[in-house]
Every structure is written in C-alpha cells, then in structure tokens.
Amino acid sequence: MTLTDSAPAPAAVAPKLDKSAKIFVAGHRGLVGSAVVRRLRILGYTNLILRNHSELDLTNQSAVKTFFSLEKPHYVILAAAKVGGIHANNTYPADFITINLQIQTNVIDSAYRYGVKKLLFLGSSCIYPKHAPQPIPESALLTGPLEPTNEWYAVAKIAGIKMCQAYRLQYKWDAISAMPTNLYGPNDNFHPENSHVLPALMRRFHEAKVSGAKEVVVWGSGSPLREFLHVDDLADAVVFLLENYSDLGHVNVGSGKEVSIKELAELVKEVVGFEGELVWDSSKPDGTPRKLMDSSTLAKLGWEPKVSLKDGLVDTYKWYVTTQ
Ligand SMILES: NC(=O)C1=CN([C@@H]2O[C@H](COP(=O)(O)OP(=O)(O)OC[C@H]3O[C@@H](n4cnc5c(N)ncnc54)[C@H](OP(=O)(O)O)[C@@H]3O)[C@@H](O)[C@H]2O)C=CC1
C-alpha cells in the first residue's frame, strides 16, 4: 500500500488543544524534550507529565503500559530516544536499532490503547537516502540506500514514521511525525566521542582555550555539509505541529541554511575564542556528504525558524560555560 492508494486518513484537522490538557513529554531532560517543556510552559500549558529514565524505562513494555493506564495523558510528544553522533551510531548499531524500536513501539502502541488523542513522533533527517536530491523533500523517503554510519538508527526512525501512519490508517488515530535536521542548544550532549559535531567542537575548543593548547583535532575532511537548527526553533515547530497539523505525511523541520563542517568549526572556534590551529583527522568518517532538507511543507503551514546559527552558538556557549 502506498500513501496515494491507501484508505483515506482521518480528517486533516488538528484538534484544539486545551491549555490544561495532560501532555506527556517523553525524554524531558534531553536536548529536545527540555526545549519542548520550556516552549509549552511559555505558551501556558499547565499539565505536563514528566518522567525520568530512572522513574520510567520506556524500553520496558509492561512499565509503559502501566504508566499509560494510570496517567492517561491526552497528548504525547515522543522525544525519548537513543541518540548520538556519527561515532556513537557507527559503534553501537545494535543499541541504536533495538532501543529505539523498543521505546517507540512501546510508547506509540500504549498511547493508542490508553486513549491518547494525539501523538507526535520525532524522527531525524538521517531517514533519507545518502544521495537524496537536495534540498530533500519528504517524498524522498525510501527511494534509495541509507548512509551506512547511521542506517540502524535510520531504520528504527523509519519504522516509527510507518507505525504512526499505520495506526492513522487502521485505527483513525491522530499520530504525526516531525523530521528535524541536526539540532543544537542548551542541554545538548557534550560527550567527547559520542556527541554530535557541534557540542563536540564547542567542548574541545573550550578545553583547548582553557588549557592553552595550540591545536584542536576535527574529524573527517571538513567538506560535508550540514543544516543546523537551534532547539528552541525545533520546540516551537513541534508545538506548532501538535496544535496545527494532523495528517499522514511526516514533516521536515529545518533552518534552510547549510554550512560545511570546516565553516562550522571556524565559527565555533570564533565564538569560543580559541586562537590555535585546526588539525583534520581523516581517519574519522565524513558520513553523508550533504543533507539539506526541503522544509517548504512546514513553511506553507505558516511556520518559520527565527534563530541564526551565530546567535544560537553564542547562546549555547553561554549556557555551556555557566553549567560547567
Ligand atoms: N540531537 C539532534 O541533533 C537530533 C535529534 N533528533 C531527535 O530528537 C529526539 C530527541 O533527541 P535529543 O533530545 O537530541 O536526545 P537526548 O539524548 O538529548 O535526549 C534523549 C532523552 O531520551 C531519554 N531516554 C533515552 N532512553 C530512555 C529510556 N529507555 N527510557 C526513558 N527515557 C529514555 C533520555 O533520558 P536519560 O538522559 O535519562 O537517559 C533523554 O532525556 C530523538 O528522537 C532524536 O532522534 C532528530 C534530529 C536531530
């Protein structure tokens, strides 16, 4: 069954959200979940349900069922996942596919069974083929082979999109999916090896500045292009979609601007104030050469990003320094 010959989806009219609606934000201590909580609070949502990983392990099916049966949230934003940069994805493929399949399957199925009105699933731009046309439209999904460094994570994320579509088609249940580009901001993971490029470089430049080191190592060739979006913009888009979008297709969420890793490294270096040299480690993988998303579907719905990369980096570095 394809999207065009499938049974009609339920009405593409988003439900009106009450500010006192019970909203479960899964993964609320992470980069995305914490930004979504900030955004919901700014907008006046008062009834957020939050559980730490230690309070509720979302890979545990029976614990997830019990949680939903007792709490009965009205809405769910699924921002809990096993997440990491190119090295983590490449090194722990079993964790990335299994943990993500478990979390999303447990949460999506229980949300449906225990009466959640609407669920928003978060995927990632890595769902698209390695050599997808640029900028990448939503229709590029499943049109070619994936980037090998993150195919296990991507397969789990594609399954999440398909699960949302399947429940919409079979049960007329309102599950939607948003596909963010590479994100950054407060509460990011700054692990030296397992994080994404932007927090990894911010930490490395900062530590080099503090220690007076002359050089900083940057992975790969510097030529790959990436599109970065500040997590506050992403959180704004997530709540916008929850409030305004109810349809079968997943929706890209990007900034529309791309930079090379070399340009990014120079910009982070400037923001941090490191004055030494960059050394490129060509033994590390470049990953996908380019992944600029076409976010015109979201733009046509009336949403646009606000935070420039420079401003977002300054803001993130301030946060990083004050939380060290
Ligand atoms: N960061 C990025 O650049 C991008 C992220 N995304 C997507 O956004 C979503 C959120 O990512 P991000 O915020 O960056 O990730 P983080 O790693 O910052 O946060 C993930 C959250 O999930 C929680 N979590 C992980 N495993 C479990 C579990 N078994 N049970 C309960 N909670 C769990 C973590 O809790 P704890 O810390 O306690 O383990 C954490 O709060 C993901 O779906 C990701 O694919 C999409 C595109 C880009």
Ligand SMILES: C[C@H]1O[C@H](OP(=O)(O)OP(=O)(O)OC[C@H]2O[C@@H](n3cnc4c(=O)[nH]c(N)nc43)[C@H](O)[C@@H]2O)[C@@H](O)[C@@H](O)C1=O
């Ligand atoms: C969001 C997205 O994130 C991942 O895909 P990625 O975009 O390739 O992620 P990345 O941020 O780790 O790397 C981007 C580029 O940057 C280079 N790079 C330089 N120096 C460092 C460095 O120090 N650390 C890291 N991590 N990368 C570095 C690195 O070699 C690569 O060329 C997937 O997990 C995928 O699943 C996903 O969804």
